Amino acid sequence: MVLDTGTTAWLLASTALVMLMTPGVGFFYGGLVRRKNFISMVALSFIAFALVSIQWVIVGYSLAFGQDIGGFIGNLEFVGLSGVGMDAGDAAYPPILFMVFQLVFAAITMAIVTSGLAERVKLSSFILFALLWTTLVYDPLAHWAWGGGWAASIGSLDFAGGTVVHISSGFAALAVALIIGKRSGFGQYSMEPHNIPMTLLGAALLWFGWFGFNAGSALAADGLAANAFVVTNISASAGALAWLAASWVRGKPSSLGMVSGAVAGLVGITPAAGYVGPMAAIAIGAVAGLICYAAMLFRLKKGLDESLDAWAVHGMGGLWGALATGIFASAAINGYSGLLEGNVDQFIANAIGAISAMVYAFVVTLVLAFIIDRTLGLRVSEEEEYVGLDISQHGERV
Amino acid sequence: MKLIKAIIRPERFDFVKKALEDKAIYGMTIMEVMGRGDQKGIALQYRGGSMMVDLIPKIQIEIVVKEKDAEMVIQIVKEAAKTGKIGDGRIFVLPVERSIRVRTGEEDL
Numbered sequence: 001m002v003l004d005t006g007t008t009a010w011l012l013a014s015t016a017l018v019m020l021m022t023p024g025v026g027f028f029y030g031g032l033v034r035r036k037n038f039i040s041m042v043a044l045s046f047i048a049f050a051l052v053s054i055q056w057v058i059v060g061y062s063l064a065f066g067q068d069i070g071g072f073i074g075n076l077e078f079v080g081l082s083g084v085g086m087d088a089g090d091a092a093y094p095p096i097l098f099m100v101f102q103l104v105f106a107a108i109t110m111a112i113v114t115s116g117l118a119e120r121v122k123l124s125s126f127i128l129f130a131l132l133w134t135t136l137v138y139d140p141l142a143h144w145a146w147g148g149g150w151a152a153s154i155g156s157l158d159f160a161g162g163t164v165v166h167i168s169s170g171f172a173a174l175a176v177a178l179i180i181g182k183r184s185g186f187g188q189y190s191m192e193p194h195n196i197p198m199t200l201l202g203a204a205l206l207w208f209g210w211f212g213f214n215a216g217s218a219l220a221a222d223g224l225a226a227n228a229f230v231v232t233n234i235s236a237s238a239g240a241l242a243w244l245a246a247s248w249v250r251g252k253p254s255s256l257g258m259v260s261g262a263v264a265g266l267v268g269i270t271p272a273a274g275y276v277g278p279m280a281a282i283a284i285g286a287v288a289g290l291i292c293y294a295a296m297l298f299r300l301k302k303g304l305d306e307s308l309d310a311w312a313v314h315g316m317g318g319l320w321g322a323l324a325t326g327i328f329a330s331a332a333i334n335g336y337s338g339l340l341e342g343n344v345d346q347f348i349a350n351a352i353g354a355i356s357a358m359v360y361a362f363v364v365t366l367v368l369a370f371i372i373d374r375t376l377g378l379r380v381s382e383e384e385e386y387v388g389l390d391i392s393q394h395g396e397r398v
Numbered sequence: 399m400k401l402i403k404a405i406i407r408p409e410r411f412d413f414v415k416k417a418l419e420d421k422a423i424y425g426m427t428i429m430e431v432m433g434r435g436d437q438k439g440i441a442l443q444y445r446g447g448s449m450m451v452d453l454i455p456k457i458q459i460e461i462v463v464k465e466k467d468a469e470m471v472i473q474i475v476k477e478a479a480k481t482g483k484i485g486d487g488r489i490f491v492l493p494v495e496r497s498i499r500v501r502t503g504e505e506d507l
Contacts, residue, residue, distance in 0.1 A: 036455070189412045383440050387451045392442055395449070 003088035006221040011097050014216025018104040021209035022049045025111040028202025028263075029118065029308050032256075035194040036388025037119040038398050044117070044126065048110035051130050056103040057081050063139035064102065064147045071150030074143050092220065101216065102146075106138050109165045113365075115310030116173035117378070119183050120385050123393045125376045129369065133172065137364050141168050141357050155346065156353025157329065157336060159228070160217035162271025162321040163354050168361040170315020174306050175365035180378045182305035184385050196256055203259035207236055210266045214273040227333060228273035231281035232266065238285030239265020239292075246293045257293070260313060264292035267317035271350075272325040275336050280328035284321065292317045319354055326350030399494035399507060400468040404459045405433060406479040406487040411457045417478040418461075423471060429458040437484055456487060462494055464507055 026045030030038050052060070059079055066074030078084050081099065088094045110130050117126065144151035145158045158164060183191065193199060214232040218225035243261025247254045268288030269281055276284065295312035306312075326347035329338030337343040372378055379385075384392035391397060406414060411428075418426070432453040439452035463471050472489055480486055498505055 185409050189409045381442075384442055387440055387442070387454065391451050392449075 002090065002092075003094065004092040004220075007092040007219070008088075008094070008097060010221035010225065011093050011101055011216060011219065014212035015097070015101045015104055017209045017212025018101075018108065018216065019049075019209075021206050021213065022046070022104070022108045022111045024202050024205030024209060025108060025114075026202070028199050028206060028259075029115060031195040031198030031200075031202060032193045032308050033119050034191060034388070035398055036390055038194065038198075038390060039394055039396050040123075040389035041114070041118060043394060044114040044121070045111040047123075047127065048114065048130055049107040051127065052107040052110050052134050053103060055131055055134055056106050057099075060106060060134060060139050061099050061102065063135065064106075064142035065099075066147070068143070068148040071153065072143070073140050073149075074147050098219075102142070105161055105165055105213070106134055106142065109138050109161075109169045110134050112165075112169035112310050112314055113172045113176065115308035116175070116177035116306050117180060118307040119389060120180060120379050121389075122377060122380045123389075125372055125378045128376065129176075129372050129378070132368055132372075133365065136368060137168060137172060137361050138164070141361065144357070145353070151353040151356070154352060155349040156322075157275060157325050157346070157350060158271045158322065158353065159274035159325070160214045160270045162267065162318045162325070163357045166267045166270060166314040166318030167322065167354055167357045170311045170313070170318055171358050171362040172365040173310035174304075174315060175362050176369045176378075177304065177306040177311075179366065179369035179373050182303075183307065184382065186305045187303055193256065199256060200259055203262060207262060207266065210236070210270075214270060218274060224274055224334060227277070231273050231276060231278055232269055234278055234281040235265040235269035235285030235288070236262045237265065238282045239263070239268065239289035242286040242289030243293050246290060260292065260296075260309070261289035264288040264313050264317045267292075267314055268321040268324060270318070271321045272328060275325055275329040275334050275338070277330055277333055280324075280330065284324045284328060287324070288317045288320050291320050315358075319358065322350050322354035323347070399462055399464060399497055401492040401494045402459075402461045402463065402468065402471050402475070403490040403492065404461075404475045404479065404487065405431065405456050405489075406459065406475070407481065407485065408455055408457045410479045410481065410486075411459070414459065414475055414478040417474045418471065421470065421474060423461065423463065423467070423474070425461065427460040429460075431456050431458045435485070435488070440485070454485060462497060462507065 022045050026042035030041040033041050062076050062078035063074050066077045069075050084095045084099050086094045141164045143149040145164050215225045215229035240258045240262035244253050244258040247257035265285030265288050268284045292313045295316040296309050299312050327339040329336045331337045339347040433456050434452050442449045
């Protein structure tokens with residue numbers, strides 16, 4: 001096969017779509033924090049994007065997609081993008097396009113982790129943490145699933161990053177929140193979201209960008225991409241309605257709950273988008289909405305300040321999505337059968353892939369955050385936290 | 399009648415409201431304000447020097463009460479708004495000439 005212009009055009013567009021999700025995470029999170037930390041929250045996502053962009057072209061892409069070393073990590077053949085060129089050879093798209101398509105996934109993953117650091121992280125320490133985290137956690141996990149690592153070789157399926165992006169960022173956010181500690185005053189007085197429409201706008205950018213995330217992951221402009229596009233939208237809708245209904249039963253049908261449910265549905269379908277059909281997507285999305293809602297209630301009941309629920313939505317939603325892929329995968333879509341078609345092995349392979357990523361991301365993040373906290377300090381001073389990170393870290397006000 | 403005007407920490411407002419409610423003081427007007435006191439705000443220390451944040455967000459509560467309740471309300475606000483650290487705010491007490499209910503036209507509280 002020589003370069004296919006349709007596929008190349010679609011991957012270029014998908015990359016730009018996924019890029020928009022990273023500021024989308026920033027605006028989603030920014031609306032949820034107090035006004036004094038609004039700029040900080042949006043800025044963290046942009047900074048994550050810029051840092052990972054540079055890390056990825058220098059070393060990250062090579063660690064994730066270089067020649068396999070022991071199933072764990074790639075070698076350094078693509079350091080500085082050496083040999084990652086414009087010539088597609090016998091592929092449908094050029095290597096340099098695949099590189100940047102993967103870059104935007106690495107960047108959004110870092111942005112999601114900022115949930116656990118909200119309203120209290122020291123910017124300089126975050127920069128170091130982000131560079132180390134994306135190198136030590138994201139790059140190996142991307143290699144395991146997509147770069148020829150062990151997870152792919154045992155047959156664990158992850159179409160667009162349910163494990164690599166969502167389980168890893170969700171459980172990392174939980175780990176880092178445990179190390180940095182609760183926000184001052186958490187649990188004593190209310191810390192209400194300061195701008196809900198901003199969060200709704202962020203969710204809109206995420207939902208929009210997710211079409212590139214999932215349908216782009218077909219790595220072709222074909223029927224499978226279209227199927228991924230459709231099931232993505234179905235699952236987001238089912239998740240939105242499920243969370244909306246659950247919050248209605250307990251009180252008012254909250255708009256924040258609805259968009260959280262939509263993101264839960266999007267996370268849930270991410271690993272499954274290339275393997276399941278439309279009706280399975282309804283089930284995956286609706287269950288994702290309910291599981292993530294329950295996880296959030298559990299988190300609040302335990303008094304954990306994983307502030308913006310990356311763990312509940314991305315971590316637990318990603319875990320469900322990985323298992324759901326093993327349950328609902330249909331041979332009619334992409335040749336893989338799940339539990340419902342009698343293939344127990346697929347379910348087991350996916351469970352192993354998901355649980356390994358969960359444990360790896362949680363433990364490595366815990367150690368990394370602990371070391372940075374004990375040396376540089378992850379957290380701002382009490383006064384800086386009180387006046388807010390906008391002023392203390394950026395010298396700016398909304 | 400007295401107007402009690404208290405400028406307090408935003409994060410203490412829930413406690414003040416609850417404490418007033420416990421003593422059956424319900425009516426109040428709330429404003430989000432910015433201000434500073436004798437310390438001219440908060441100085442943040444950095445390796446390269448210091449940075450002054452001179453205006454800090456506060457909540458201003460206005461409560462009009464009968465003469466005899468004024469001291470009680472002052473005590474409640476004083477206790478519930480206090481953290482003991484610089485920046486707890488101030489309470490001002492002003493005389494009120496008249497109070498008229500718009501719906502019925504009745505005077506006084």
